[in-house]
Every structure is written in C-alpha cells, then in structure tokens.
Amino acid sequence: MDIKWTTYRIKTVHPFGISRSTHTFYDVVFVYIIDGDIVGRGEAAPPIRYGETKNAVLTQLETKIELLADYDSVAHLIDHLVLHSGGLKSLEAAISMAALDWWTQKNNIPLYSYFDADPSKMPQTSFTIAIGELETIPQKISEAEPYPILKVKLGTSQDKEIIQAIRRVTDKTVRVDANEGWNLETAIEMSFWLADRNVEFIEQPLKADSIEETAILKRKSPIPIIADENSMVSTDIPKIAHAFHGINIKLMKCGTLSEAQKMIRIAREYEMSVMLGCMVESSVGITAAAHLSPLVDYADLDGNLLIGNDPYLGVLVSDGQLKLNDSPGLGVTPIADPEGLL
Ligand SMILES: [Mg+2]
Known part of the structure; x- marks a missing residue:
C-alpha cells in the first residue's frame, strides 16, 4: 500500500464573494491511498479563515505522513495518520476520506453503509448565491433555476437590496449566511425583516x-440561528448550544468523517438541528460529505457545482436532490486526467 498526493487548482464559475473575501480559484490537495487496483481518494480544501494553506498541507504530507505497516482496523490507520496531520483539519479530512474510500472499496460496500446512513433519506442541497454586483443577481437566480433552495451570502452594505432583488424574481426558500458580518443590533433587526421575506x-x-x-x-429572533464559524469540532457544541438553534458541520473544519458523525450525535443530544456544509471543493470532498447527508436536516453541498473544472464525477444533483450511486467506496471517478490525478 502506498500514499500519494497532488495539488489541483479549482476555478469558480463566478467570482465567489462572501462578507470577508472574494476568490476566483482555490488550491486543493488530493490524497490517494493505493492498494493494487484500488485507489482511495480524499481531498483537502484548506480553509483560509482557519489559517490552513495548501503549502502547510503539502509540508505535513512530505515530512510527517507515512502509512502504518501493521494496523488493527481502518479506524486505527486513520487515527495514526491524523496524529501526524499537524492539526490541519483539511488534511485530516482528506486522509479520512482516502482511507475509508479504500477500505469500503476493498470490502465492496458503499461508504454510506459504513455510517449506517440510508441513501433514500438524502436531503436536497441548497445552491449558493455569493456576494457580487447587484446587477448580476437576476442572472445568478436564473442559473440556479434547477435548485429549489437558495443560500444567500449577506453581511454587506446592501443586504436588503440583495434580498429584494432575489424576491423580485423568485419565491423559493432562501437561507441566509452572514459570515460574521453583522453586529447584534443589525442581526436582531434583520432576523425580523428576513422572517417576513420567507427566509428559513x-x-x-x-x-x-x-x-x-x-x-x-437566539432568544429574540423569529427564525433559527445556525452556527458555522462557531461550530468547528464536537467539543464546541456544549459551549454554543445556548446561543444557536443548530450547527453547520464541514469536513474541512472538523477533520475526519467520524468526527463529523460524532458532531451529529452530540448536536442531537442538545436538540440542535444539523446542516452539512462545505468549502468550494471538487466532487471528491462533496461526495464524501454526501455519504453522511442522510443523517442531517439540511445539506449545503454545492461546492463542486460552483466550479468549472471539477476533475471528478461523484454525487449527482437533480433538481436539488443529492443522489449517490451504489458503487463501493466513495463512488467517485476521474473525468479529467491531468498529470498526477488518479
Ligand atoms: Mg457559512
């Protein structure tokens, strides 16, 4: 068995703007665990907000990561690799995906079976309308036509104008993400204003x-408040349960798929709702998250739909509905074959 990796630049269809930044590309690292004919695939999409970079991931891989010769179980192998991941959550996520993809292919089961998730219970995904020029909104809404739920990035100086422009053209369910962009006074006022405009x-x-x-x-808002930047790993949940109605889990924040599963379990103990989100990622990372999605209430797994050069094919989306194939493992296959991609 061998572990390999390569970098890849994913390019967004539109500049991707949120309250603190705008990007047209992101560098990701694909990690491969190779065992004869089996390739287990994982992806690290290092989140800048949390200080992770492609170079940090590469340095860690080059200097610290080695497969174990002897291991008792796939969980043991993952634990060993995570121990040498330098606390880089995106690398932990990539390693966990690659190892579980390899192991479930070897055992001829789809990854969702490993997590006892029922693929007939997959939620619909929202589709993100990022921050950009107001004039581009009608075009973005028309491009989002197949998706029944929109996630709108706010935290700008034009938040009401953005929602008004959207509401002029569609009455679809809208979810709002302010990305830490408001103060308390604005947030209270906006919670009532948005509730009146059918924001979920x-x-x-x-x-x-x-x-x-x-x-x-949380006590004042007529609509639920969901944690994202406040909900990194499972140990955060008891600390924030009094302040949020729900949490947004992302593999690139929490690390392994098992940690994500643990977050779901703990959130349920606190009677919190659970969303599964993503960074801008290729179909490797998005498909891995999709295998857990039957266990959550809301999916925001559109990172691969926002890029124009996705090199893999995995989970499909039809009218917003996430659909996994029942191939063993992750069920992702390369569709482009630039140098280094497996
Ligand atoms: Mg968010």
Missing part, C-alpha cells in the same frame, strides 16, 4: 467571539 434561517450572523450576544439574538 440565518447562519453565523455575529463574529465567532460574540457568543453571549448571539445567545441574546
């Missing part, structure tokens, strides 16, 4: 260090 919930309205203010907002 608000994600991370306040800065991650404003937990007590978020708790005040």
Whole structure:
C-alpha cells in the first residue's frame, strides 16, 4: 500500500464573494491511498479563515505522513495518520476520506453503509448565491433555476437590496449566511425583516467571539440561528448550544468523517438541528460529505457545482436532490486526467 498526493487548482464559475473575501480559484490537495487496483481518494480544501494553506498541507504530507505497516482496523490507520496531520483539519479530512474510500472499496460496500446512513433519506442541497454586483443577481437566480433552495451570502452594505432583488424574481426558500458580518443590533433587526421575506434561517450572523450576544439574538429572533464559524469540532457544541438553534458541520473544519458523525450525535443530544456544509471543493470532498447527508436536516453541498473544472464525477444533483450511486467506496471517478490525478 502506498500514499500519494497532488495539488489541483479549482476555478469558480463566478467570482465567489462572501462578507470577508472574494476568490476566483482555490488550491486543493488530493490524497490517494493505493492498494493494487484500488485507489482511495480524499481531498483537502484548506480553509483560509482557519489559517490552513495548501503549502502547510503539502509540508505535513512530505515530512510527517507515512502509512502504518501493521494496523488493527481502518479506524486505527486513520487515527495514526491524523496524529501526524499537524492539526490541519483539511488534511485530516482528506486522509479520512482516502482511507475509508479504500477500505469500503476493498470490502465492496458503499461508504454510506459504513455510517449506517440510508441513501433514500438524502436531503436536497441548497445552491449558493455569493456576494457580487447587484446587477448580476437576476442572472445568478436564473442559473440556479434547477435548485429549489437558495443560500444567500449577506453581511454587506446592501443586504436588503440583495434580498429584494432575489424576491423580485423568485419565491423559493432562501437561507441566509452572514459570515460574521453583522453586529447584534443589525442581526436582531434583520432576523425580523428576513422572517417576513420567507427566509428559513440565518447562519453565523455575529463574529465567532460574540457568543453571549448571539445567545441574546437566539432568544429574540423569529427564525433559527445556525452556527458555522462557531461550530468547528464536537467539543464546541456544549459551549454554543445556548446561543444557536443548530450547527453547520464541514469536513474541512472538523477533520475526519467520524468526527463529523460524532458532531451529529452530540448536536442531537442538545436538540440542535444539523446542516452539512462545505468549502468550494471538487466532487471528491462533496461526495464524501454526501455519504453522511442522510443523517442531517439540511445539506449545503454545492461546492463542486460552483466550479468549472471539477476533475471528478461523484454525487449527482437533480433538481436539488443529492443522489449517490451504489458503487463501493466513495463512488467517485476521474473525468479529467491531468498529470498526477488518479
Ligand atoms: Mg457559512
């Protein structure tokens, strides 16, 4: 068995703007565990917000990562590799995906079976309308025509104008993500204003260090408040349960698929709703998350739909509905074959 990796630049269809930044490309690292004919695939999409970079992931892989000669189980192998991942959650995610893809292919079962997830219970995914020029909204809404749920990035100086422009052309369900862009006063006012415009919930309205203010907002807001930047790993949940109605789990924040599964379990103990989200990623990362999606309430797994050069084919989306094939493992295949991609 061998472990390999390569970098790849994913390019967005539209510049991807959120409250703190705008990007036209992201560098990801694909990790492969190779065992004879079997290739287990994983993806690290290093989140800049949390200080992770492609170079940090590569350095860690080059200097610290080695497969174990002897291991008791796939969980043991993953634990060993995670121990040498330098705390880089995106690398932990990539390693966990690649190892579980390899192991479930070897055992001829789809990855969702490993997590006891029922693929007939997959949710619909929302489709993101990122921050950009107001004039581009009608075109973006028309491109989002197949998707029944829109996730709209706010936290700008034109938040009401953006929602008004959307509501002029569609009455679809809208979810809002302010990406820490508001203060308490704005958030309270916006929660009522958005509730009147059929917005389902608000994600991370306040800065991650404003937990007590978020708790005040939770008591006042007529619609649910969901944690993203405040919900990294399972140990965060008890600390924020009083301030949020739900959490957004992302593999690139929490690391392994098992940690994501643990977050789902703990959130349920606190009677919190659960969303499964993503970074801008290829179909490798998105498909891995999709295998857990039957276990959650909301999916926001559109990162691969926002890029124009996805080199893999995996989970499909039809009218917003996520659909996995029942191939063993992740069920992803390369569709482009640039140098280094397996
Ligand atoms: Mg978010």
